[in-house]
Amino acid sequence: MKTGLFWLTDMVIVAGTHGQFCNQLFRLGHHVANAIQLGYEVNCADFEHKHLFPHLMQHRLVSDKPLLSGFQQKLLKVGTRRPFQGTIRRLFEQQGYAVIDRAYEFNHADQRFLEQATQQRVIVTHWDFRDYESFNQQYAALKNMFALPAQAQKEATELIEKARCQGNMVVGVHLRRGDYAAWKGGKYYYDDDAYAGMMAHITDLLPEKRVTFVLCSNEPIRHAAFANWSTVVSDKTFLGDLATLSQCDLLFGPPSTFSGWASFIGQVPHYHMHQPNAKPRFDEFKVARG
Template sequence: MIVIKQVSGQLANRLHFFSYFIANGKAYNYSLLITCFPEFHDLFAPVGDDKLNVTIARRGIRQSAISKILNKLHVVTLKLKIKLPGIIFHSIPGYDLQLAQYDMNLPEFVKLAQQQVLIPQGWVYRDYANLKKYLPQVRNLFSPKNEFKSAVKICVELARSTGDIIIGVHIRRGDYIDFNGGKWYYDNSVYKNKMRQVEQLFEGRQCVFIICSQEPLNKDEFVDFSTLIEERPAIVDLYLLAQCDYMFGPPSTFTGWASLYNTVPAYYMQSADEKVTIDSFKEFFD
């Protein structure tokens, strides 16, 4: 059994992280308990009849108690330098520091997950092969509630009625002013330049840009383009990007999850100056 008690970041970070464990657990037949998703739990309404041995604790006394107990146990094991029978706090600091992916298919990892209670501590746990195999089940589990699906549908239908190709644009600023030294913190002029280049890729066809951002945007700054700009809940923006034909934005799990969820080709803006080509857009498993 694996218990995920803590993941840094917001909605997309957690969806991305959980998905590898859900797929790996399905492949190797171990159960998964997630206790660190209470604020997002009620955004989703799973569909289908997939046999996933996954429990996502909703907000409440049980969820809070489990998290507190596990956190205290972890502190005790670190302070006293002891091991608890049947419980493994599995840490991969070397992999995280080097951003080297930890292969969850390693026999020793699978054995621990099947025979003990394993609590992962780290970010770069990965299992691409099984995530690709069981992606339909992951999609079904993280299907948003109908009210959010309806909001996405309305926006997509409007975009389809006014253009030929829908391009999702994720304008990410906020914490990116400090993250990675501010490398991917771009002003609107950079995004508009990329939008012009994308229009040139599809010359002769009308591009409609659905722009998503966690901050209010001035529509007048994008008046030269056909756009849909409005303030929307993050869950709507996330699944709206997943309905686009193409999308781009700075590297983030937000764009990554949307690309994964509906196999949408995505371009990750590594720099302001790089030229956008059709080959810049890649599907998640490319």
């Protein structure tokens, strides 16, 4: 599409940084899956963790070359504030861009987005862009593109092998602490008793299995609180923990994209504890859909 003095090639620019590590993986993963499905290029110059994923940056439809000027970046940040959204959107539209600054769930019957993505540059500033159909259809490609560094995978494999020596069912426990003390007023900052109660429940759900629990946390773990169960405690980096959880047979923890991403990328059924005394049925453990 010709605008002013230059041509804008068709492309979707994933602008800005939203949330922590796995929030960013889900956001970009949906964009990449949509791009592969529809055949356009996606630009992720703002993705701050791209150095961890060399296969992602080698894909022919993914680029990380900065395309927006510093001034344009500042305009987009201002545009995230509701009073200025319309004005900033119109400024970019006058330059030949389309702007998506609201939550957007892609529908494959949506010809308007398809036309925009394949005929001009689209800037997506909102974190909540989702294409669940493509995200799951492109699982194999995403698994390759978002493969964690070899060292993290090696650490995880060693820990899981240790757990499998102790039992024939490995259940990952994501004891999310740290920032959860403040997030939503500490609603999901569960104490040891909540996790221990869930471990006891899972043991009862699987009487025919010898369950070993792999404990991962962003705070030190009190081993004595879980002495009644066969456990392996991770002391790895957050990347090692993520890889470890993705290699388990089941997962549970409070609502978190960290365990959600581990579930999706490892295709591991998981359960998010929305209450500290949760007692889910076995069929409530499901692979995260994205």
